[in-house]
Amino acid sequence: MKAIRLLRRNFEHGVHPAHHKQQTEDLPIQRVPFVKDYVMPLGQHIGVPARPVVAVGERVRRGQLIAEPGGFVSTGLHSPVTGTVSEIGDFRGVDGRFAPAIGIEADPFATQQVDAGAAIDWQSLSLEKFIEAVQMAGIVGLGGAAFPSHVKLSVPDGVKIKHLLVNGAECEPFLTTDHRLMLERPEALLEGAEILRQKLGAEETVIGVEINKPDAINIIRQHIQPGQPVRVVPLKVKYPQGAEKMMIKSVFGKEVPAGQLPRDVEVNVNNVGTIVAIADYFLRGMPLIERVVTVAGPGVTYPANLIVPLGTPVREVVRFCGGLKPGTREIIMGGPMMGRPIASLDVPILKGCSGVLVFTEEQTVGRKEYPCISCGRCLEACPYFLNPSRLARLSKARMFDEMKEYHVFDCVECGCCTFACPSNIPIVQLIRTAKDDLTHRKESEE
């Protein structure tokens, strides 16, 4: 039975959105030119915001540390350009709220050479020093969550990691950044994975890729040295294949218990982009100052895969892609299933931003909400086997406490239920409202 399940390589439930990757999957990654103004929010990762270590008017070089970690769950921040610190203060963030950030004005005459240190002798670093280095390099999960990578690597004593799982599923429609990275930089990917595997003491590296990227699977397999403990596992195309607990189920057939982490089943999961960032830092001394972003969607003139310095305003990225088509109604940062809408084009590209997707009328307005008819499509979509229909009803009635009985906090907001809902009920939003309310109330009680 277990063998059959392993052969099927799948998790249960989930949905099959059209993947819409044709727009950009064959376009090589290109670099966007430098622009004048950059904004580096201090809290662009999950956790405590970073603390500035530069002052207004100070000259900074590209790659120079401009903010240090504000705590353990926090990372360093580096200047994406050579220029001058123009402002340290509140800028409008993705969600429209003001948040502290460092403004940098690029020096138009600088060569924009990276202020990279030498390669780091990672093999002789102790595990603690290695983890600290990852933190200072500002490396976070580049798949979208922007969770500081060093926290994931800090495994408590007695817990052993057997498998390093590299997440190359890229199950979000439209996005092709991981696909292009695997095609164009397979060596860096394998180098980064080897560094992590050795440091974690894992037995093997498993690279999970959805089978709609056969070229990536082939090219990685060609680059694996004989005897290297690396294997590529093709996965069924299904959303959310790239959610780490789903991928662990698909690859190893194991279910991570609720409230626990992948390390509890001896697995460490990292995104392709994150692994490449680790290789770039330890082998080439380059901290996280830029990332690959897919610009696509029906409202963008020339879709592209771009290397964008962090802090570049979305406006400049879109301008580089030929601007917005008339009829643009919404811009999403990230993927269309889990990304966040932006309120203004002046929002900067962040570490967790894998895509800038431009949508028109068809995907936004004109969707009428109907009453829930309990058709059960959301139950069959939810990879966590929750009852979204019930959760949405309870949330509408503001019966948030009752939602805990239905395990509302197990929801990862993947959006499958809302995708599947024929009544267009914003289920994820209703669940999020309840979670926020419950969390705030708990905090104010404490």
Added chain:
Amino acid sequence: MKKQDPDLLLFHAPLLRQGMTTPTAMRDVLYALLPATAAALWFFGLSAVLVLGSCIAGAILAEWLFADRQARGESLRDASGILTGLLLGLTLPPGLPMWMAFLGGFVAISIGKVIWGGLGHNLFNPALLGRAFLLATFPIAMTTWVPTGGDGGFLSIYPGNLALPFMQVQVDGVTSATPLGMLKFDHELTPLTSLVFGNVSGSLGETSGLLLLLGGVYLWLRRDLDWRIPVSILLTVVIFSACLGLVDAARFPSPLFSVFSGGLLLGAIYMATDPVTSPVTPRGAWIFGIGVGVLVMLIRIFGGLPEGVMYAILLMNAATPLIDRYTQPRVFGRGVDSK
């Protein structure tokens, strides 16, 4: 924000949808019922048009009358009212007076749906609630069955259809018992071929088992229906009557007779599967279906009525919230340990 920027909306992700909407699903059920409706016209002529039309008119009037002033057009557009009217009509005898059918449609929507809070909030299947109302109010008219094929072909009308409100119903035409009635009261079996193709007397929609199954397959292909419910109902009925057959094959009907007679297929495929009034969980669907199947057989064999599909479904409708509560699926990662 600069002037030339578009006004950006902030719709929450996901922005993609699978494409099916609730009105489409409702319309699918209407399409699935088309063959069976056509068969009703074929077998009962213009009378079928009159009865079905009256039911739908009553349903739409109630829908329009009780809708929010602004939402009037909307509640009609989701097609659920028309569907309720049609489903109710298909459960009625072809010779029923039009005014009763109209009243039935009106009650189905107003008492069956609107007073609960509208679409998605009702506990009982509205069409069956309308039928239960009619059966309780007009027991004679509701159990007066006519044979298929009127004298004058398609254009003939059963005289009962034109009876005026509150007048004594003239049962001067030929009457004929349904297969289940014949079995119960006369111990006479109808041949299976007639049951499958529909040339038997009975409600408008319950005559042809084959066409009802066809519509069910369409709904299943369109993923509009939870296959567990009809499958579990029919399996239960088959197993139940097979067991009875072992006891006394001469006295009890065969499994196939049980499946194709009466309103079982209409009920199992189109009424018990009403998503609003059936359990939402997969395990709940099985329990619900088995419950309906057992109740149908109990009423048919041991009850006072020849047919029990309607009460079986209504009783299980009442149990649905309870079933849902106790059949929640196991949440991913719950009840497993890490090793």
